[in-house]
Amino acid sequence: MSQILLAEDDNDMRRFLSRALQNAGYEVVSFDNGKSAYDRLREEPFTLLLTDIVMPEMDGIELARRATELDPDLKVMFITGFAAVALNPDSNTPKDAKVLSKPFHLRDLVNEVSKMLAA
Numbered sequence: 001m002s003q004i005l006l007a008e009d010d011n012d013m014r015r016f017l018s019r020a021l022q023n024a025g026y027e028v029v030s031f032d033n034g035k036s037a038y039d040r041l042r043e044e045p046f047t048l049l050l051t052d053i054v055m056p057e058m059d060g061i062e063l064a065r066r067a068t069e070l071d072p073d074l075k076v077m078f079i080t081g082f083a084a085v086a087l088n089p090d091s092n093t094p095k096d097a098k099v100l101s102k103p104f105h106l107r108d109l110v111n112e113v114s115k116m117l118a119a
Helices: 011-023 034-041 060-070 083-087 106-118
Strands: 003-007 027-031 048-052 075-080 098-101
Touching (some): 027 034, 048 060, 060 075, 075 106
Parallel strands (some): 075 098
């Protein structure tokens, strides 16, 4: 089973995303900030990092950079209202990272996650 690490600082959004992914059959571990998510990544491997960009303590871009240094095979998807930031070549985001712009339908999220994990 694919394990997804979710980092999203909005409590309601984090609950909705976790529930949708769990209902689709994924195991989800979630955190409300990048630092806590990174600490967990250092303890165990995950298949996919699903992260917001704008968060306290450590933003999603820094989290993704550090996470892929730990595990170069980790897949990364950003969920954000700031897609231009994630797509900026100067931001050093992981090369194969996917960006899903808010707002999105939960079905679209599950479909994109399925595609990434199947690749």
